[in-house]
Amino acid sequence: MIRLFLAVTTITLGVWAGTTSTAEATPTPTPTPSVTPTPSPTMVCPPALPITASVTGATTTSLTISYSIFFRPPCGYDPPMTISLFASREAALQWQTPVAEAVSGPERTGAVTIYRLTPNTEYWYRFSDAEGRRDPYVVSSARTLSLTACRATATIDARWGNGFVATVTVRNVGTQPLDRWRVSWRWSGDERVQTVWGGVVETAGADVAVRNTPYNGALAPGAVTTFGLLVVSSAVPDGLTMACDS
Numbered sequence: 001m002i003r004l005f006l007a008v009t010t011i012t013l014g015v016w017a018g019t020t021s022t023a024e025a026t027p028t029p030t031p032t033p034s035v036t037p038t039p040s041p042t043m044v045c046p047p048a049l050p051i052t053a054s055v056t057g058a059t060t061t062s063l064t065i066s067y068s069i070f071f072r073p074p075c076g077y078d079p080p081m082t083i084s085l086f087a088s089r090e091a092a093l094q095w096q097t098p099v100a101e102a103v104s105g106p107e108r109t110g111a112v113t114i115y116r117l118t119p120n121t122e123y124w125y126r127f128s129d130a131e132g133r134r135d136p137y138v139v140s141s142a143r144t145l146s147l148t149a150c151r152a153t154a155t156i157d158a159r160w161g162n163g164f165v166a167t168v169t170v171r172n173v174g175t176q177p178l179d180r181w182r183v184s185w186r187w188s189g190d191e192r193v194q195t196v197w198g199g200v201v202e203t204a205g206a207d208v209a210v211r212n213t214p215y216n217g218a219l220a221p222g223a224v225t226t227f228g229l230l231v232v233s234s235a236v237p238d239g240l241t242m243a244c245d246s
Helices: 002-025 089-093
Strands: 051-058 063-069 081-086 100-103 109-114 122-129 140-143 150-160 163-172 182-186 192-197 200-203 207-211 224-232 243-245
Touching: 051 109, 051 122, 051 140, 063 081, 063 122, 081 089, 081 109, 089 122, 100 109, 150 243, 192 200
Parallel strands: none
Antiparallel strands: 051 063, 063 109, 081 100, 081 122, 122 140, 150 163, 163 224, 182 207, 182 243, 192 224, 200 207
Protein backbone atom coordinates (compact mmCIF):
# COMPACT_ATOMS: atom_id res chain seq x y z
CA MET A 1 0.00 0.00 0.00
CA ILE A 2 2.86 2.34 0.88
CA ARG A 3 4.56 1.53 -2.43
CA LEU A 4 1.38 2.36 -4.36
CA PHE A 5 1.04 5.74 -2.56
CA LEU A 6 4.64 6.67 -3.33
CA ALA A 7 4.22 5.80 -7.00
CA VAL A 8 1.13 7.94 -7.36
CA THR A 9 2.84 10.87 -5.58
CA THR A 10 5.87 10.58 -7.87
CA ILE A 11 3.69 10.70 -11.01
CA THR A 12 1.76 13.73 -9.71
CA LEU A 13 4.95 15.66 -8.95
CA GLY A 14 6.31 14.83 -12.36
CA VAL A 15 3.21 16.16 -14.08
CA TRP A 16 3.28 19.38 -11.99
CA ALA A 17 6.97 19.91 -12.78
CA GLY A 18 6.33 19.47 -16.51
CA THR A 19 3.46 21.95 -16.49
CA THR A 20 5.58 24.57 -14.72
CA SER A 21 8.45 24.27 -17.19
CA THR A 22 6.12 24.55 -20.18
CA ALA A 23 4.51 27.80 -18.83
CA GLU A 24 7.92 29.31 -18.24
CA ALA A 25 8.98 28.46 -21.82
CA THR A 26 6.10 30.47 -23.43
CA PRO A 27 6.81 34.20 -22.77
CA THR A 28 4.02 36.78 -22.82
CA PRO A 29 4.34 38.94 -26.00
CA THR A 30 5.23 42.61 -25.35
CA PRO A 31 2.81 45.03 -27.10
CA THR A 32 4.37 47.29 -29.74
CA PRO A 33 3.76 51.00 -28.99
CA SER A 34 1.72 52.80 -31.66
CA VAL A 35 3.43 55.65 -33.52
CA THR A 36 1.35 58.74 -34.45
CA PRO A 37 2.32 60.02 -37.90
CA THR A 38 3.63 63.60 -38.07
CA PRO A 39 1.15 65.85 -39.93
CA SER A 40 2.38 67.58 -43.07
CA PRO A 41 2.97 71.33 -42.72
CA THR A 42 0.07 73.64 -43.71
CA MET A 43 0.60 76.31 -46.39
CA VAL A 44 0.60 79.78 -44.86
CA CYS A 45 -0.22 82.60 -47.30
CA PRO A 46 1.05 86.17 -46.84
CA PRO A 47 -1.35 88.58 -45.10
CA ALA A 48 -2.10 90.56 -48.26
CA LEU A 49 -4.75 90.60 -50.96
CA PRO A 50 -3.81 88.29 -53.84
CA ILE A 51 -5.32 90.72 -56.39
CA THR A 52 -6.25 94.41 -56.34
CA ALA A 53 -8.32 96.40 -58.81
CA SER A 54 -9.67 99.88 -59.51
CA VAL A 55 -11.78 101.62 -62.14
CA THR A 56 -9.49 103.64 -64.41
CA GLY A 57 -11.91 104.61 -67.16
CA ALA A 58 -15.61 105.05 -67.86
CA THR A 59 -17.76 106.06 -70.80
CA THR A 60 -21.50 105.97 -71.29
CA THR A 61 -21.34 102.31 -72.41
CA SER A 62 -18.05 100.90 -71.07
CA LEU A 63 -15.93 100.50 -67.94
CA THR A 64 -12.17 99.96 -67.77
CA ILE A 65 -10.90 98.08 -64.72
CA SER A 66 -7.19 97.81 -63.98
CA TYR A 67 -5.82 94.96 -61.85
CA SER A 68 -2.61 93.59 -60.32
CA ILE A 69 -2.04 89.97 -59.28
CA PHE A 70 0.56 89.67 -56.50
CA PHE A 71 0.76 85.93 -55.77
CA ARG A 72 0.64 82.70 -57.72
CA PRO A 73 -1.40 79.64 -56.65
CA PRO A 74 -2.13 78.40 -54.05
CA CYS A 75 -2.06 81.87 -52.45
CA GLY A 76 -3.02 83.77 -55.60
CA TYR A 77 -3.98 83.38 -59.24
CA ASP A 78 -2.54 82.95 -62.69
CA PRO A 79 -4.01 84.99 -65.56
CA PRO A 80 -6.16 85.16 -67.55
CA MET A 81 -8.75 86.49 -65.11
CA THR A 82 -12.47 86.85 -65.74
CA ILE A 83 -14.13 90.08 -64.56
CA SER A 84 -17.86 89.67 -63.94
CA LEU A 85 -20.27 92.59 -63.60
CA PHE A 86 -23.43 92.36 -61.48
CA ALA A 87 -26.48 94.60 -61.24
CA SER A 88 -26.34 94.91 -57.43
CA ARG A 89 -24.03 94.33 -54.49
CA GLU A 90 -26.25 91.50 -53.25
CA ALA A 91 -26.01 89.73 -56.60
CA ALA A 92 -22.24 90.21 -56.63
CA LEU A 93 -21.81 88.79 -53.12
CA GLN A 94 -23.79 85.69 -54.12
CA TRP A 95 -22.37 85.47 -57.66
CA GLN A 96 -25.88 85.54 -59.10
CA THR A 97 -26.58 86.23 -62.77
CA PRO A 98 -23.68 88.37 -64.04
CA VAL A 99 -24.86 90.93 -66.60
CA ALA A 100 -21.53 91.18 -68.44
CA GLU A 101 -18.10 89.52 -68.43
CA ALA A 102 -14.66 90.05 -69.99
CA VAL A 103 -11.39 88.08 -69.89
CA SER A 104 -7.99 89.63 -69.27
CA GLY A 105 -4.79 89.00 -71.17
CA PRO A 106 -1.81 86.97 -69.91
CA GLU A 107 -0.31 89.90 -68.00
CA ARG A 108 -0.23 89.84 -64.20
CA THR A 109 -0.79 93.60 -64.22
CA GLY A 110 -3.16 94.94 -66.85
CA ALA A 111 -6.56 96.40 -67.68
CA VAL A 112 -9.84 95.07 -69.07
CA THR A 113 -12.55 97.13 -70.80
CA ILE A 114 -16.11 95.82 -70.70
CA TYR A 115 -18.39 97.16 -73.45
CA ARG A 116 -22.11 97.32 -74.30
CA LEU A 117 -23.19 98.61 -70.88
CA THR A 118 -26.11 100.86 -69.96
CA PRO A 119 -25.44 104.61 -69.50
CA ASN A 120 -25.61 106.11 -66.00
CA THR A 121 -25.76 102.67 -64.35
CA GLU A 122 -23.94 101.31 -61.31
CA TYR A 123 -22.28 97.89 -61.64
CA TRP A 124 -20.47 95.68 -59.11
CA TYR A 125 -17.43 93.68 -60.27
CA ARG A 126 -15.63 90.54 -59.10
CA PHE A 127 -12.76 88.33 -60.28
CA SER A 128 -12.36 84.62 -60.98
CA ASP A 129 -9.51 82.69 -62.61
CA ALA A 130 -9.25 80.14 -65.42
CA GLU A 131 -9.71 77.27 -62.93
CA GLY A 132 -13.03 78.71 -61.77
CA ARG A 133 -11.74 79.90 -58.40
CA ARG A 134 -13.62 83.00 -57.24
CA ASP A 135 -11.72 85.76 -55.49
CA PRO A 136 -13.46 86.39 -52.14
CA TYR A 137 -12.08 89.87 -51.46
CA VAL A 138 -12.59 92.31 -54.35
CA VAL A 139 -16.24 93.44 -54.49
CA SER A 140 -16.35 97.01 -55.80
CA SER A 141 -18.65 99.28 -57.76
CA ALA A 142 -18.35 101.49 -60.83
CA ARG A 143 -20.78 103.68 -62.77
CA THR A 144 -21.03 104.44 -66.46
CA LEU A 145 -21.37 108.07 -67.54
CA SER A 146 -24.68 109.73 -68.25
CA LEU A 147 -25.67 110.42 -71.84
CA THR A 148 -26.21 114.08 -70.92
CA ALA A 149 -23.56 115.33 -68.54
CA CYS A 150 -21.93 118.67 -67.83
CA ARG A 151 -18.99 119.87 -65.79
CA ALA A 152 -18.45 123.29 -64.20
CA THR A 153 -15.14 124.83 -63.13
CA ALA A 154 -14.53 128.31 -61.68
CA THR A 155 -11.58 130.66 -62.06
CA ILE A 156 -11.12 133.73 -59.84
CA ASP A 157 -10.12 136.53 -62.24
CA ALA A 158 -9.65 139.40 -59.81
CA ARG A 159 -9.80 139.90 -56.05
CA TRP A 160 -9.70 142.78 -53.59
CA GLY A 161 -10.33 143.35 -49.90
CA ASN A 162 -14.07 142.76 -49.86
CA GLY A 163 -14.88 140.81 -53.00
CA PHE A 164 -13.83 139.11 -56.20
CA VAL A 165 -14.84 138.38 -59.80
CA ALA A 166 -15.00 134.79 -61.10
CA THR A 167 -15.66 133.11 -64.44
CA VAL A 168 -17.47 129.76 -64.46
CA THR A 169 -16.94 127.46 -67.46
CA VAL A 170 -19.67 124.92 -68.27
CA ARG A 171 -18.69 122.03 -70.55
CA ASN A 172 -20.79 119.25 -72.09
CA VAL A 173 -18.80 116.11 -71.27
CA GLY A 174 -21.50 113.69 -72.45
CA THR A 175 -22.14 112.14 -75.84
CA GLN A 176 -25.50 113.82 -76.47
CA PRO A 177 -26.37 117.53 -76.91
CA LEU A 178 -27.56 119.52 -73.91
CA ASP A 179 -30.49 121.89 -74.13
CA ARG A 180 -30.06 123.27 -70.61
CA TRP A 181 -27.69 123.24 -67.63
CA ARG A 182 -27.67 124.20 -63.97
CA VAL A 183 -24.62 124.88 -61.78
CA SER A 184 -24.79 124.75 -57.98
CA TRP A 185 -22.38 125.21 -55.08
CA ARG A 186 -22.20 126.14 -51.39
CA TRP A 187 -20.30 129.08 -49.96
CA SER A 188 -17.81 128.38 -47.16
CA GLY A 189 -18.13 131.82 -45.51
CA ASP A 190 -20.10 135.06 -45.81
CA GLU A 191 -19.86 135.30 -49.63
CA ARG A 192 -22.84 136.86 -51.41
CA VAL A 193 -23.56 137.06 -55.14
CA GLN A 194 -24.02 140.67 -56.18
CA THR A 195 -24.20 140.31 -59.98
CA VAL A 196 -24.34 137.44 -62.50
CA TRP A 197 -23.92 137.72 -66.27
CA GLY A 198 -24.36 134.87 -68.75
CA GLY A 199 -26.60 133.03 -66.28
CA VAL A 200 -29.74 133.32 -64.18
CA VAL A 201 -29.54 133.01 -60.38
CA GLU A 202 -32.16 130.60 -59.03
CA THR A 203 -31.22 130.62 -55.37
CA ALA A 204 -28.91 132.79 -53.28
CA GLY A 205 -27.46 132.63 -49.80
CA ALA A 206 -25.19 129.84 -48.54
CA ASP A 207 -26.47 127.52 -51.29
CA VAL A 208 -26.36 129.03 -54.79
CA ALA A 209 -27.67 127.77 -58.14
CA VAL A 210 -27.29 129.40 -61.56
CA ARG A 211 -29.04 128.13 -64.68
CA ASN A 212 -28.49 128.96 -68.32
CA THR A 213 -29.93 131.92 -70.14
CA PRO A 214 -32.11 131.36 -73.24
CA TYR A 215 -29.10 131.88 -75.54
CA ASN A 216 -26.43 129.62 -73.96
CA GLY A 217 -28.32 126.57 -72.75
CA ALA A 218 -27.75 124.44 -75.88
CA LEU A 219 -24.35 122.73 -75.87
CA ALA A 220 -23.12 120.11 -78.33
CA PRO A 221 -20.86 117.33 -76.99
CA GLY A 222 -17.56 118.91 -76.03
CA ALA A 223 -18.90 122.49 -76.33
CA VAL A 224 -18.43 125.08 -73.59
CA THR A 225 -20.05 128.29 -72.39
CA THR A 226 -19.33 130.66 -69.49
CA PHE A 227 -21.02 132.93 -67.01
CA GLY A 228 -19.55 135.49 -64.63
CA LEU A 229 -19.95 136.36 -60.96
CA LEU A 230 -19.37 139.49 -58.94
CA VAL A 231 -19.20 138.41 -55.29
CA VAL A 232 -19.01 140.42 -52.08
CA SER A 233 -17.04 138.74 -49.29
CA SER A 234 -14.91 139.56 -46.27
CA ALA A 235 -12.40 136.89 -47.37
CA VAL A 236 -11.72 135.66 -50.88
CA PRO A 237 -11.73 131.84 -51.10
CA ASP A 238 -8.85 129.94 -52.70
CA GLY A 239 -11.24 128.29 -55.15
CA LEU A 240 -14.78 127.10 -55.79
CA THR A 241 -16.06 123.53 -56.11
CA MET A 242 -19.20 123.31 -58.25
CA ALA A 243 -21.67 120.67 -59.41
CA CYS A 244 -23.37 120.66 -62.79
CA ASP A 245 -26.49 118.86 -63.96
CA SER A 246 -28.74 119.10 -66.97
